[in-house]
Amino acid sequence: MPNKGTVNFWMDIVSFFVFMMIVGTGIVLKWILPSRHGEGGGGWKGGGETAGDWAGRWFLGVHRSGWVDIHFWLAVILVGLIAVHIVLHWSWIVCSLKAHFLKELGPSSKKPC
Numbered sequence: 001m002p003n004k005g006t007v008n009f010w011m012d013i014v015s016f017f018v019f020m021m022i023v024g025t026g027i028v029l030k031w032i033l034p035s036r037h038g039e040g041g042g043g044w045k046g047g048g049e050t051a052g053d054w055a056g057r058w059f060l061g062v063h064r065s066g067w068v069d070i071h072f073w074l075a076v077i078l079v080g081l082i083a084v085h086i087v088l089h090w091s092w093i094v095c096s097l098k099a100h101f102l103k104e105l106g107p108s109s110k111k112p113c
């Protein structure tokens, strides 16, 4: 079992890249394949309101519905990673809350956690 510092490091690296992939797929959904609320659509591959336009709603070989699925499941994974991150730092969170609200450790303890 790797030590806690190594686990934290890799957890945070993976979380960062999952977050960046969410931002990337979010940008695709918002600005390259925008949804069709309102007139004209807009965006790089947007525009038009007819049903036939759905045939052109692809980017990098993936349909818009695929991009929504990828964006959604990455977000689910990130929520899980954040939950694990909180569990890994639970003792720090409890210690900090106690130090802040209960002042159990006294004013002399500069770095109690």
Ligand code: HEM
Residues within 6 Å of the ligand: 022, 023, 024, 025, 026, 027, 029, 030, 035, 068, 069, 071, 072, 075, 078
């Ligand atoms: C630059 C950042 C982001 C942009 C531009 C963006 C854009 C979008 C857009 C346009 C949709 C609507 C998709 C549709 O038409 O159905 C959407 C849906 C969604 N976004 Fe984002 N997003 C961003 C970041 C995030 C982040 C950080 C999270 C969560 C960690 C997130 C979670 C979701 C979820 C859960 C949905 C619903 C997906 C579904 O309909 O199943 N997004 N986002």
